[in-house]
Amino acid sequence: MNNTAVIHNEWNMFSVKEILSSPLRDFGSFSLTNLIDFVEDGVPFIKSESVKQGFIDKRNISYITKEVHLKLNKSVVREGDILYTKIGALGRVAIYDGSLGECNSNAATVKINVDKSRIEPLFFCYLLMSEPTFRELEKNIISTPPRINLGDISALKLKFPTLSEQKKIAKVLSTVDNLIDQTQKLIDKYTAVKQGMMADLFSRGIDLSGTPQSNKNYGQLRPSYEDAPELYQETELGWVPNDWDVHPVENVSIGGFKNGYFKDPKLVGSGKKLINVTELYQDFGIDITTDKVERIIVSPKDFEKYKVDIGDLFFTRSSLVLEGIAKSNIVRNLPEEAVFECHVMRLKPNKEVVVPEFLALFTGMPKARSYLMSMAKQVTMTTIAQPDMVGLPTPVPSLNEQQAIVEKIDAIDELIRKEKETVEKNKNIKKGLMQDLFTGKVTV
DSSP: OOOBOOOOTTSEEEEGGGGBSSOOBOOSOGGGGGGOOOOSSSEEEEOGGGBOSSSBOGGGOEEEOHHHHHHOGGGEEOTTOEEEEOBSSTTOEEEOOSTTOSEEEOTTEEEEOBOTTTOOHHHHHHHHHSHHHHHHHHTTOBTTTTBOOHHHHHHOEEEEOOHHHHHHHHHHHHHHHHHHHHHHHHHHHHHHHHHHHHHHHHHHOBOOOSOTTTOTTTTSBOOOTTTOGGGEEEETTEEEETTOEEEEGGGGEEEEEEEOBOOOGGGEEEEEEEEOGGGOOOTTSBOOOGGGOEEEOOOHHHHHHHBOOTTOEEEESBHHHHTTOSGGGBBOOOSSOEEEBTTEEEEEEOTTTOOHHHHHHHHTSHHHHHHHHHTOEESSSEEOOHHHHTTOEEEEOOHHHHHHHHHHHHHHHHHHHHHHHHHHHHHHHHHHHHHHHHHTSSOO
């Protein structure tokens, strides 16, 4: 087998084994895992799933005792070690920055140390991340779960420019990575702000009493219950503003919950469209597109019964998916007539009482999810049935206040959306740069 990743033709070729400062280590035998008993505090343990592409996710770190750490002496991780995943999610690579002190890891991860007098570690990481390198390693994948042997990694041949060029290329790519990281931190910040904002909006609402001229708090959150208890009433949802109603969710709908259409596989092929809503969840609404739906034959009577309208809310019947309910379960575009299928339930909001987006946002709140999950029935899997849903206590402010709440959340959603677009744009720039820099199309 060639074991050569096709990179820049004028660079020098070396096998991974030739550029190492110490032999590859895969952190010992899996038989040693019976020693591992995770504790609340101790020596950080970096699982392979914590190794992401270019960084180590420190939010998902476990801990082992110092005694176990000393026994697992092959798996010690120190600052500057390159970690590469070789089992399961293959090919993720990151340099440990030492911020957690001396760590440990598992047998699904390879520790790589390169000769820094010849190889820039960050350049080497980017080289491992490149598509040609991963495609070459893919040829050696064996077993289930997928794995790559140490020997195949050692034998992999890669092309390297001069050390000076390596550092320049690494700097270019790391600059883009830093932009991606900064933008992702901004997304995380906005997301945290949104969560706190939603908790306040669905408990305190927005004060629309009087006019902007007569009410200095107009358009802002009401004072909290602790600051102004006279403004609140106690309900099934806790303390909510006095002028809010609280109703079972079926009372703010037209006809309550409805299960979808049970299709006959023999009839698939032509006719109206069947929407598999569980596959159509998007960030900003259910996107009904031709390539994501099936065509089935539906009688006029059934079509009328199960047809989909803009503003309909859909709930998957698996409670596991209910965790993801948010505004995304609203049908926002409907290019063709369609019906919905049996794996979901539809709720048609009564728009004279509730703004559909407001209701969808509420169903994603922790209180609503907690209620629905507590009503889940254990069948072959955890599921939600119509009778479980109907009693969900739902806040009902005035339509104007509901719309104002939706607009507040829409505003921060738009900020998040724009930053996500920036992340994707920079990821594409990085991908293009890697292609250009590693093939010699662009030189530094």
